[in-house]
Amino acid sequence: MIKGLFPIDKFKRLRTPFYYYDCDVIRNTIQEIKHWSSFSNYHIHYAVKANANERILACLANYGFGADCVSGGEIEASINAGFKSSEIVFAGVGKADWEIELALKNDISCFNVESLPELAVINNLACKHNKIASIALRINPDVDAHTHSYITTGLKENKFGFNLSKIDEAVDLIKKSSNIKLIGLHFHIGSQITDLTVFQHLCIRINDIQDSLEKQGIGVEHINVGGGLGINYQHPNHIPIADFEGYFKVFGSYLNLRPNQQLHFELGRSIVAQCGSLITKVLYVKQGEVKQFAIVDAGMTDLIRPALYNAYHHIENISSDGSIEEYEVVGPICESSDVFGKSVALNHTERGDLLAIRSTGAYGETMASRYNLRQLPSSFFSDEI
Ligand SMILES: *Cc1c(COP(=O)(O)O)cnc(C)c1O
Numbered sequence: 001m002i003k004g005l006f007p008i009d010k011f012k013r014l015r016t017p018f019y020y021y022d023c024d025v026i027r028n029t030i031q032e033i034k035h036w037s038s039f040s041n042y043h044i045h046y047a048v049k050a051n052a053n054e055r056i057l058a059c060l061a062n063y064g065f066g067a068d069c070v071s072g073g074e075i076e077a078s079i080n081a082g083f084k085s086s087e088i089v090f091a092g093v094g095k096a097d098w099e100i101e102l103a104l105k106n107d108i109s110c111f112n113v114e115s116l117p118e119l120a121v122i123n124n125l126a127c128k129h130n131k132i133a134s135i136a137l138r139i140n141p142d143v144d145a146h147t148h149s150y151i152t153t154g155l156k157e158n159k160f161g162f163n164l165s166k167i168d169e170a171v172d173l174i175k176k177s178s179n180i181k182l183i184g185l186h187f188h189i190g191s192q193i194t195d196l197t198v199f200q201h202l203c204i205r206i207n208d209i210q211d212s213l214e215k216q217g218i219g220v221e222h223i224n225v226g227g228g229l230g231i232n233y234q235h236p237n238h239i240p241i242a243d244f245e246g247y248f249k250v251f252g253s254y255l256n257l258r259p260n261q262q263l264h265f266e267l268g269r270s271i272v273a274q275c276g277s278l279i280t281k282v283l284y285v286k287q288g289e290v291k292q293f294a295i296v297d298a299g300m301t302d303l304i305r306p307a308l309y310n311a312y313h314h315i316e317n318i319s320s321d322g323s324i325e326e327y328e329v330v331g332p333i334c335e336s337s338d339v340f341g342k343s344v345a346l347n348h349t350e351r352g353d354l355l356a357i358r359s360t361g362a363y364g365e366t367m368a369s370r371y372n373l374r375q376l377p378s379s380f381f382s383d384e385i
Contacts, residue, residue: 005237006277006318010385011354016281017298019365019379020356021056025240025275030063032241033271036248041261045089047227047268048074050362053379056272057081066109068227068266072099079106089224089266091138091186093118093159097125104131111135112186112224114161119173119180126179136184136224137162137170141205145190145198145228153190160188167209171218182218184264185209188226191269196246199225203254210256224264225251231273233312236358242270269362276361278303278377279318282353283332291328294349299331300338302377303360304367307337314358315344322348329355333372 006020037044045066048057052074058081061067066087067078078088090103091112100122103111113119113135126133140161145153153160162170174182189202206223213219229247232239247270257263280298305311315329324345331338340357349355368376 006279006356007382007385008318008354011279011318014279014380014385015378016279016354017296017302017377018279019053019360019377020277020279021053021361021379021381022275022277023381023383026056026059026272029241029271029274030060032244033267034063036244037265039263041257041263042248043087043222043262043264045087045264045266046271047266048078049366050268051272051276051364052077052366054081055379055381056361057083060271068268072096072102075099075103075106075108085109089136089264091188091266095122097121100125101129104129104133107131109134110184110222112138112184113170114138116166116170116173119170119177123177123180131179133180134183135174135180136186136220136222137167137182138186138188139164139167139209141187141189141202141209143189143198143201143205145193146195153188161186164209167213168216171213171216182220184220184222184224185213186224186226188224188266189228191228192230193228194230194232196243196250199247199250200254203251207254207256210258219258220261222262222264223255223257224266225255227266227268227270229267229270231270231359231362233314233359236274236314240274242274244270271362273359273362276359276364278357278360278364280355280357282317282349282351282355284351285327285349288328291326291343294327294329294344294346294355296329296331296340296355298340298357298377299333299372299374300335301333301369301371301374302331303340303357303364304369305360305363306340307335308367313340313360315341315346316356316358317346317349317353318356319353320347320349325349329357333374 045068061082067083088108138161280296300307
């Protein structure tokens with residue numbers, strides 16, 4: 001147990017499970033990002049899907065970030081939270097007509113387009129609404145992100161973006177389309193990337209692509225390098241902030257931007273993951289044949305990452321400073337994958353203790369479901385309780 005990190009007395013009055021967001025961690029993270037990206041041509045769009053909690057959205061809008069949305073619902077939530085529509089971009093392989101129309105009506109800044117049929121549909125709908133849609137081509141650069149296969153998006157076998165061999169065809173179609181305007185190139189190769197050489201490879205690939213497009217007389221206003229910067233799930237207390245210095249420096253060193261070209265980033269996880277913890281109560285400690293289980297009141301419906309990606313989250317007993325023992329921390333859902341951690345070292349644990357499942361600010365609350373007809377988890381911020 002780390003003393004002082006959590007307002008445990010206040011927690012006792014709250015119904016578990018809930019997400020707890022530490023405002024100091026959010027603020028420090030944002031300051032670090034601002035510090036290392038303080039160039040006038042760098043723009044950060046927060047990837048809303050990482051955490052669409054209203055207060056988080058409002059906070060990030062307030063700090064001047066744009067929004068990277070992947071659905072009509074996210075576009076609406078972003079506008080409601082205070083993001084300017086001129087700083088909203090819209091990505092996704094399967095944009096429905098109503099979502100495209102919603103984006104057109106709100107004059108968002110850019111559609112990140114992922115296929116030829118999508119180009120045609122956006123052109124038709126823009127024509128119908130008398131608009132010119134600004135678009136970026138999402139290009140699949142075939143760079144391996146060396147991360148979990150479910151969150152690798154930039155290989156040629158993935159469903160995302162245009163493969164390199166399709167770019168010419170896309171450019172031809174854009175030239176023939178009256179209501180779309182090519183303003184950018186977009187790349188997003190995966191998530192939870194901690195090996196920064198992956199981003200170097202991305203830069204080098206982008207340089208090649210820009211060179212070859214330029215030979216055809218095509219230049220764009222912006223390059224969007226997506227998101228994907230990873231965080232340290234093992235040591236949230238010691239390394240609470242991602243390596244933004246290293247990350248932004250890679251692009252400064254390796255990417256050949258043209259004069260006046262803007263550089264867009266779409267960070268999600270690295271902005272919000274470390275500020276969040278899922279707080280859950282131990283319902284029972286059950287002695288099995290070979291191990292002991294801490295059965296908690298949060299389940300995969302509140303946090304699906306361990307079940308979905310086999311993801312690791314650091315877990316602490318914040319009620320106990322007893323001797324360390326090993327537990328399998330499991331939820332109440334009727335699925336064998338409803339496990340938060342195997343062989344977790346916890347201070348001696350009893351019924352009623354509170355556990356903090358750390359680094360759950362990204363892809364936690366947003367992925368919650370009502371499977372088993374459970375209630376959605378609530379959320380509290382450190383400055384409100
Ligand atoms: C999910 C996503 C992001 C954010 O990824 P993180 O790993 O959370 O930084 C950025 N851009 C696109 C297109 C995405 O789908």
